[in-house]
Amino acid sequence: MNTVIYDGSFEGLLTAIFDVYEYRLKDACLTKYKDHQKNIFGNDHFTVTDPIKSARVWQGLQQRISQKAQGQVYKTYLSEIKRIENTILSYVQYVFRCATSVEYDYSDPSVLMVAETANKVAREKHRMEAFVRFQLTKDQLYYATVQPDYNVLPLIIKHFQKRYADQKWMIYDVQRRYGIFYDLSTTEFVEMIFNPETENGKNIGPCIAEEETLYQQLWQQYFSSVNIAARRNMNLHIRHMPKRYWKFLIEKRPVTDK
Amino acid sequence: MCDRIFEKLNILADAAKYDVSCASSGSHRKNESKGLGTTGNGICHAYTEDGRCVSLLKILLTNHCIYDCCYCVSRRSNDIKRAAFTIEEVVDLTIHFYRRNYIEGLFLSSGIFKNADYTMERLVRIAKKLRTEHHFNGYIHLKTIPGASDELLQEAGLYADRLSVNIEMPTENSLRLLAPDKKREDMIGPMKYLKGAILQNREEKKVYKKTPLFVPAGQSTQMVIGATPETDLQILWMADQFYKKMDLRRVYYSGYIPISNDNRLPAIGTPVPMIRENRLYQADWLLRFYGFQVNEIVSLQDPHLDMDIDPKLSWALRHLDLFPLDINKADLHLVMRVPGIGIQSAKKICDARMFKKLNWEHLKKIGIAFNRAKYFIACNGTAFQKRDLTEKQIRHQILFVGNSKYRPNFSSQLKIF
Ligand code: SF4
Numbered sequence: 080m081n082t083v084i085y086d087g088s089f090e091g092l093l094t095a096i097f098d099v100y101e102y103r104l105k106d107a108c109l110t111k112y113k114d115h116q117k118n119i120f121g122n123d124h125f126t127v128t129d130p131i132k133s134a135r136v137w138q139g140l141q142q143r144i145s146q147k148a149q150g151q152v153y154k155t156y157l158s159e160i161k162r163i164e165n166t167i168l169s170y171v172q173y174v175f176r177c178a179t180s181v182e183y184d185y186s187d188p189s190v191l192m193v194a195e196t197a198n199k200v201a202r203e204k205h206r207m208e209a210f211v212r213f214q215l216t217k218d219q220l221y222y223a224t225v226q227p228d229y230n231v232l233p234l235i236i237k238h239f240q241k242r243y244a245d246q247k248w249m250i251y252d253v254q255r256r257y258g259i260f261y262d263l264s265t266t267e268f269v270e271m272i273f274n275p276e277t278e279n280g281k282n283i284g285p286c287i288a289e290e291e292t293l294y295q296q297l298w299q300q301y302f303s304s305v306n307i308a309a310r311r312n313m314n315l316h317i318r319h320m321p322k323r324y325w326k327f328l329i330e331k332r333p334v335t336d337k
Numbered sequence: 338m339c340d341r342i343f344e345k346l347n348i349l350a351d352a353a354k355y356d357v358s359c360a361s362s363g364s365h366r367k368n369e370s371k372g373l374g375t376t377g378n379g380i381c382h383a384y385t386e387d388g389r390c391v392s393l394l395k396i397l398l399t400n401h402c403i404y405d406c407c408y409c410v411s412r413r414s415n416d417i418k419r420a421a422f423t424i425e426e427v428v429d430l431t432i433h434f435y436r437r438n439y440i441e442g443l444f445l446s447s448g449i450f451k452n453a454d455y456t457m458e459r460l461v462r463i464a465k466k467l468r469t470e471h472h473f474n475g476y477i478h479l480k481t482i483p484g485a486s487d488e489l490l491q492e493a494g495l496y497a498d499r500l501s502v503n504i505e506m507p508t509e510n511s512l513r514l515l516a517p518d519k520k521r522e523d524m525i526g527p528m529k530y531l532k533g534a535i536l537q538n539r540e541e542k543k544v545y546k547k548t549p550l551f552v553p554a555g556q557s558t559q560m561v562i563g564a565t566p567e568t569d570l571q572i573l574w575m576a577d578q579f580y581k582k583m584d585l586r587r588v589y590y591s592g593y594i595p596i597s598n599d600n601r602l603p604a605i606g607t608p609v610p611m612i613r614e615n616r617l618y619q620a621d622w623l624l625r626f627y628g629f630q631v632n633e634i635v636s637l638q639d640p641h642l643d644m645d646i647d648p649k650l651s652w653a654l655r656h657l658d659l660f661p662l663d664i665n666k667a668d669l670h671l672v673m674r675v676p677g678i679g680i681q682s683a684k685k686i687c688d689a690r691m692f693k694k695l696n697w698e699h700l701k702k703i704g705i706a707f708n709r710a711k712y713f714i715a716c717n718g719t720a721f722q723k724r725d726l727t728e729k730q731i732r733h734q735i736l737f738v739g740n741s742k743y744r745p746n747f748s749s750q751l752k753i754f
Contacts, residue, residue: 145473183688186699200600209380213437221436244371245472246436294433300343301434304350305395306385309594315388319381330383 093133151197369407372472402448406516453484464496511565555586563610564593567641626628677710
């Protein structure tokens, strides 16, 4: 077995796939550098991320599968599911083996897996677009923290940048420890050094604008007023709003005093 | 703003919640000049504890009303607290909630104070202020007040994404009985006017691309069900008319929640007809997306939907002679009619079968509801699962063997099929 070790980036993954072809690595198993354990029986190959090689693989895909399917491959990568890179490798190999597009051949396990994983990631993306709750800070930044199951920040930039074009905002992934920041012209990936009081950006209480509490309370008021007790159905409620998201939702927090 | 705003919000959100429409999709307002907001596919930002989607700030401008519709909490004769927002308050709440990503936009309705036009004019003013002063491109749904003038409807159409006139009762008789002040013509009139204006706008757009948007998400309406004795046939027939003759985008069915001791209505404590409501939505879905006709779903002989099973399964059981269907050959529109196969899976099946003949394993992986579908399909590999079971046997097996999907469920917004 050949273990192919890459740096964890998408370009790295594509380069690794290039290497599999270039060095004709049999039974290749891709793995991220941080997950790599020395394997005494196998062969280790270290991939050096290379923009030219990765672009060639990507172009190859572009010629063979639709834009939608290309997006699915990227989303599958963002799922960060263990060993998902090997699914992507078999998917790419299958695509390159066939003369016509196989992206709809759901009877092939890797095609189906990519489609399903991409769906899961897309669902999480939609959840983030729904469940982000901005809080206005004293310096007029709309700030939100999230902890998505998959690494979806790169996917939500477009949506938020279009929608909130006239306000500064930041969405921070507290688990992956990076954020996306929009400064009224472009959106960038940022790493943050937080004041220790803020528990790594999770609690920004002291920094919030004066009016913020009022609107949070009004929102809580609204949320409780629209409930129809005669139709209560907590199972359905939880199915739509899984509990793991609650800590980020203003309306699910205990009501603060007015 | 002070305590009073909390009280107003409480009263006027509470009074608006019986309108079940929550959609914020179907519009395509873009944010081109760096204003605030976009509309697109419609996002549910939260869900209430009864499992309904919260996507819009849904409030009444006021719950004062000169009318006395007996099924409505805001009716004149009801002894309740009254309140009214100012125009600024509604605008302010909308903008600040929107900026925090709480909502997709505003759904504004109102009790009728003074008269129809006076009320409508205020609703239009709020929409106008949001669009022109705040460059707001989020979703705006305005309720049209029955009897409002064409000029106001025209203006409302320029600012709103969706307009709705609630027909309230499935038949004219029920309306006369329960809402003596309202005339059906006052509701149909605006619908017709808007239908015409929307069509005209569409034509103009073809010629001149910069024609301003006019109600881009179209019209919808709502019927209260279970307050009066109409059959499902009457209700679905009415809905079908709205879809076909008035070009409505959506008809909503709102199970009556008993709120009054009036003896024209079901007594307080009567359960909300939630299963019936859900079955109506499923039937509505079949009409709009699955190519069914009303008379395939309900008929004069069987004017009511089956409460135990969904209307698609019910249809299939009445037409066992059409099954089993060969999944590797049948047309897409027939595959969609198989119980347990939704539109998405049907499309996937038709895509995948071009590569190889599908067998049971493939179908399971594609994600069809196998335990239901298996009675109705044939595919590569094994023999039919149907084994000449009778309608009763299939129904029994689906209802009582294994899965719990058919235990009563209580939602109007379940993903169906
Ligand atoms: S006109 Fe509307 S608000 Fe007034 S009582 Fe009738 S349904 Fe209620």
